[in-house]
Amino acid sequence: MRCVRARGHRWSQQLGWYGESLGVHGLVLIALIVTLAGAASAATPPTLSEEEMAAAEFIYFDRCSGCHGALRKGATGPNIADEAMLKKSLSELETTIFEGTDAGMPGWGRTGELTAEESALMARFVQIPAPTPPEMGLAAMKATHKLYVPVEERPKEPEHKRNIDNYFGTILRDAGKGAIIDGDTKEIVNVLETGYAVHIFRASATGRYFYTIGRDGKVTLIDLYEEKPKVVAEARVCVDARSVDVSKYTGPKGDFNDKYAVVGCYWPPQMVILDGQTLEPLKVVSTRSSTYDTNEYHPEPRVATIVASHHAPEWVVAIKETGMVWLVDYSDLDNLTMTQIGTERFLHDGGFDSTGRYLMLAANMRDQIVVIDTKTRKFVGKFETGTKPHPGRGANWIDPEYGPVNATTHLGEGMIVVYGADPEGHPEYAWKVVREEETGGPGLFLKTHPKSDYIWTDATLSKEEGANQQICVFKKADFAAGAHCWKATDHGKIVHFEYNKAGDEVWTSVWDKQGELIIYDDKTLKEKARIKGDWMVTPTGKWNVYNTVHDIY
Numbered sequence: 105m106r107c108v109r110a111r112g113h114r115w116s117q118q119l120g121w122y123g124e125s126l127g128v129h130g131l132v133l134i135a136l137i138v139t140l141a142g143a144a145s146a147a148t149p150p151t152l153s154e155e156e157m158a159a160a161e162f163i164y165f166d167r168c169s170g171c172h173g174a175l176r177k178g179a180t181g182p183n184i185a186d187e188a189m190l191k192k193s194l195s196e197l198e199t200t201i202f203e204g205t206d207a208g209m210p211g212w213g214r215t216g217e218l219t220a221e222e223s224a225l226m227a228r229f230v231q232i233p234a235p236t237p238p239e240m241g242l243a244a245m246k247a248t249h250k251l252y253v254p255v256e257e258r259p260k261e262p263e264h265k266r267n268i269d270n271y272f273g274t275i276l277r278d279a280g281k282g283a284i285i286d287g288d289t290k291e292i293v294n295v296l297e298t299g300y301a302v303h304i305f306r307a308s309a310t311g312r313y314f315y316t317i318g319r320d321g322k323v324t325l326i327d328l329y330e331e332k333p334k335v336v337a338e339a340r341v342c343v344d345a346r347s348v349d350v351s352k353y354t355g356p357k358g359d360f361n362d363k364y365a366v367v368g369c370y371w372p373p374q375m376v377i378l379d380g381q382t383l384e385p386l387k388v389v390s391t392r393s394s395t396y397d398t399n400e401y402h403p404e405p406r407v408a409t410i411v412a413s414h415h416a417p418e419w420v421v422a423i424k425e426t427g428m429v430w431l432v433d434y435s436d437l438d439n440l441t442m443t444q445i446g447t448e449r450f451l452h453d454g455g456f457d458s459t460g461r462y463l464m465l466a467a468n469m470r471d472q473i474v475v476i477d478t479k480t481r482k483f484v485g486k487f488e489t490g491t492k493p494h495p496g497r498g499a500n501w502i503d504p505e506y507g508p509v510n511a512t513t514h515l516g517e518g519m520i521v522v523y524g525a526d527p528e529g530h531p532e533y534a535w536k537v538v539r540e541e542e543t544g545g546p547g548l549f550l551k552t553h554p555k556s557d558y559i560w561t562d563a564t565l566s567k568e569e570g571a572n573q574q575i576c577v578f579k580k581a582d583f584a585a586g587a588h589c590w591k592a593t594d595h596g597k598i599v600h601f602e603y604n605k606a607g608d609e610v611w612t613s614v615w616d617k618q619g620e621l622i623i624y625d626d627k628t629l630k631e632k633a634r635i636k637g638d639w640m641v642t643p644t645g646k647w648n649v650y651n652t653v654h655d656i657y
């Protein structure tokens with residue numbers, strides 16, 4: 105068995121691996137069959153066999169690079185470059201990987217995602233220099249482009265009587281699939297091949313299509329007019345990705361609804377503009393640039409959240425590592441212009457206020473929320489919340505005392521923090537923390553609806569026994585009364601919420617191999633239904649078409 109020290113050539117092979125020949129299970133199997141070498145001394149970089157490298161690179165991509173970065177320079181997780189890791193003992197690293205940390209790193213062994221052998225392998229992997237994954241340009245992207253149903257062959261109107269507005273797109277993460285569920289009847293309409301570990305669904309401006317983006321950089325276009333929704337186009341435009349959106353603007357500069365799609369890549373660090381109807385890749389814009397504060401070059405600024413502005417033909421693109429927010433004008437791709445706004449580092453997720461004007465984004469490693477005015481196209485300011493804010497798209501409601509507010513949960517502590525979000529009507533509270541209450545534990549998401557009396561929160565990251573199986577809700581009219589919590593499942597973890605179109609039902613996921621969706625009556629908080637089946641593998645996020653088109657959260 106040939107041993108290699110540190111030089112990465114495997115990413116290029118993985119490019120072909122992801123979702124294609126071996127599939128995820130094959131890759132994980134490789135990790136299981138590797139023979140581990142004995143412990144290396146802390147100061148000497150360990151050697152890994154080719155098989156070990158391949159397995160470790162895949163596990164790193166699958167579980168670690170999202171937080172630590174492909175080059176291990178750190179973002180939502182700390183810098184774990186080999187120099188620093190060599191100062192730690194292998195057993196210390198193994199324990200961290202297996203057990204997790206109080207700072208929010210999951211215990212991959214404890215949760216059953218990695219074996220003890222895989223944790224030991226990863227401890228050795230982080231002590232050698234990070235392999236550099238391959239670049240990906242337009243020609244490589246075009247080679248992956250598949251147009252299954254040309255635009256002119258698509259139905260002119262829905263081929264069914266179902267209510268598309270109340271469809272839910274649901275991720276089946278580890279199956280590499282997405283399900284379309286009829287929110288009126290709770291029937292499964294179709295299960296579709298999407299991409300490995302699909303991260304989000306986004307509804308198109310017209311609500312006719314869903315776009316999905318997989319962690320493997322595969323973007324799909326799903327036509328909901330078809331009797332059984334089908335993937336009508338797909339393309340691979342990144343090696344690693346998390347975000348996708350569509351052009352959503354009609355105005356003096358033209359009608360751009362569904363004209364373009366945009367994918368935000370984690371690796372290569374770039375954004376890719378595609379034809380919104382066919383997914384033909386059109387233009388690549390590198391995000392390699394300098395940090396907003398020290399003006400130092402960063403080799404891996406990843407694209408985090410992307411949203412479509414309601415005020416201009418622009419996407420608002422959060423560049424994680426540099427702390428820049430780009431306003432990218434898509435009205436003239438040949439003469440592309442963009443405004444670059446310096447905000448705060450390690451931008452992650454976020455959403456609009458209830459008017460669709462202000463965008464609030466978490467700079468989670470700086471414990472702050474930054475605010476962009478998409479109408480004046482300027483930075484409004486930033487403020488501290490708690491340890492690692494993680495709003496998802498956030499939640500908007502009218503507080504009886506403070507008027508329109510928005511809120512976030514936190515990765516690093518079980519706390520919901522509420523801040524004023526109405527600079528015109530309530531300037532004294534705007535972008536200031538006005539309330540905070542304990543949730544069930546460190547969590548990922550919160551959600552509400554204008555018609556709801558409640559705000560729903562998960563505690564997915566909690567390490568306390570059973571806490572991540574709870575749901576906690578807060579009453580808008582009596583927020584200070586604190587959380588009302590209950591245990592929702594005796595298996596898996598509760599993650600993410602979405603409302604139906606009417607705003608009277610809340611859907612949540614039991615994130616597990618035998619996953620379920622639990623549907624609650626939002627008025628009584630009583631369970632109404634459970635959707636399960638052998639196809640319901642690791643459901644995570646879910647999106648209602650109407651609420652996603654109209655940014656209702």
Ligand code: DHE
Pocket residue numbers: 166167168169170171180277301302303304346347348407408409410411452453454496497548599600644645646
């Ligand atoms: Fe996510 C949103 C990145 C882990 C489920 N996640 C986002 C967005 C980003 C992001 C940049 C915003 C997209 C947008 O709005 O355009 N997520 C990352 C990571 O880097 C991170 C921390 C680590 C990783 O390796 O991916 C991460 N995310 C997770 C998970 O572990 C979750 C629970 C399951 C999974 O798929 O791995 C998860 N992320 C989600 C969901 C959203 C999301 C459900 C969208 C929330 C919404 O309501 O729109």
